[in-house]
Every structure is written in C-alpha cells, then in structure tokens.
Amino acid sequence: MRRNCPRPLPDGNGEEGGQAAFLRGIEAFAQKSSIDPDKQLKAVAKARYWQGTDPVVAIAGVQPAKEADPGVNLRVRLGSQLIRGLCVDGKSVEAARLVETMPPLPNREALPGAAADLFAEFLLLDPESAQFAAPLLGLPVEVLKERIARHNDGDYPGVLPQKGLEQWSQPWSPIFMEWRVRYVHVPHEAGGKKNPFQHPLVSPVSHVHVPHEAGGKKNWLFDGIDYILDDNAAGDGNIVQFGGVSPLSTHIRQTFKERL
Incomplete structure (x- = not known):
C-alpha cells in the first residue's frame, strides 16, 4: 500500500510547502483507492531498528577478561x-x-x-x-x-609467559542464566465476550467495530493508531509459567561489534 501512495513534491514557485504536498498525496491516494471518507490515513513513525521484547533483563558487572581482547597480539x-x-x-x-x-x-x-x-x-x-x-x-x-x-x-632462565602470572581468582562471569516467567493473559474484555476481530497486540489498518456483550469492560483501548492496556485491566486468572536456560558470555559484545 505504501508503495502505491503518491508522493508529490512541493511546487517550484513556493506556493505549496512539503506538508501540503504530503496531505495532497494522501487525499489523492484515498480517492484513487475508494477509501471510506470516514476513514483517515495517519502518518506513523517507523519502529526503531531494534526493540527489546517484554520482559527485558539487564545484567551489569560482567566484564571480559583482558586476555579476551582481540586487538592485543599475544607473544608466542x-x-x-x-x-x-x-x-x-x-x-x-x-x-x-x-x-x-x-x-x-x-x-x-x-x-x-x-x-x-x-x-x-x-x-x-x-x-x-x-x-x-x-x-x-x-x-x-x-x-x-x-x-x-x-x-x-x-x-628464571628462559622467557616468562606474557600473561596469566598474577594471582588468579574466580571472577563473577556466569556462563548460563536460568530464568522463569509467569504469564497472565489479559483478554480484550473482562466480563464480556472476547472480540475475535481485535487482537491486543496487533495494530489493524482500519478499526473494525464489532458489537460485544453488554456489561463487558474493555481492557485494551484503541487510540487511533495502536492498542494500549488500561491501567485497571484484569487478567483471566490463568497463570502460565515459562522457563529456560540462556547462555551468557562476554564474546557476545565482540560478535555484535563485528556484525555492526
């Protein structure tokens, strides 16, 4: 859809600015695509090139050993x-x-x-x-x-090793992290029938209103762009537990640097 949206440029005489040309392009696209006049196309900022998933765990204090520096030449x-x-x-x-x-x-x-x-x-x-x-x-x-x-x-007659002669002590450098997460599902509505056409984690192109049972309290509210979770939302009471073991090592920083 974005590929087909016209992007007119401002006119050369300065009577029309960039924002006016942008809005004119949206209007032309809506007319060409026979979009309902009640619907409105909105510009949304692109997502970041990275985005942490929820939950995010930050671990501090894990430092690589000096011997792990790939930029240092080791004497042989x-x-x-x-x-x-x-x-x-x-x-x-x-x-x-x-x-x-x-x-x-x-x-x-x-x-x-x-x-x-x-x-x-x-x-x-x-x-x-x-x-x-x-x-x-x-x-x-x-x-x-x-x-x-x-x-x-x-x-000592001979050549001493270049590294590793100081008194050694076990550093705090975990190899694995055991983790456990308790997940509580928050339905779209509490006390009413769940709307099958609205998913709380997906932003629809256009909002489709489907009647729901009376008395239902919406846990997810559509703000015109995306769904947001209500502060007083209630879960369904069912708790699902996930867990696993994830490797931790200081070489991840070096790998990320090379890929970047």
Missing part, C-alpha cells in the same frame, strides 16, 4: 624458551627435580609432548609450589613463596 614462545629452572640468591632447582616431588601428571601418555614441560613450568611459577621447592633450595617456605610471586626475570 618456542619450546626452547620455556622456564626449566628457578634460581634464588645463588641457589637453584631444576624443573625436573621439582616435578619428582609432585604427584604424577594423569594420562601423561595421552597428552602432547610439550605438556610435561608446560606442567613443570607451571610448578616453578606457582607460589603455592613453594612448600615443595623450599626444602630443595634450603629456604623458608614463606620467603620463597613471596619471591616466586614477584616473577622476576632474573630468577
């Missing part, structure tokens, strides 16, 4: 650059000797060849490993624990 190390020992105040211990004091790595044969070297490096960089390494170095546990937590380049 070779296997020969892995940390294989620790030297503190002239006393040193090799990674292989420290690994011997720890429980064996499960399913070692099924893992890639570099897994054992990475596991040994992890032990040398973890401050909690001080309780096993301190006897080997002849140092107090707390002193060694504080020294490992510094991650000084001079204490």
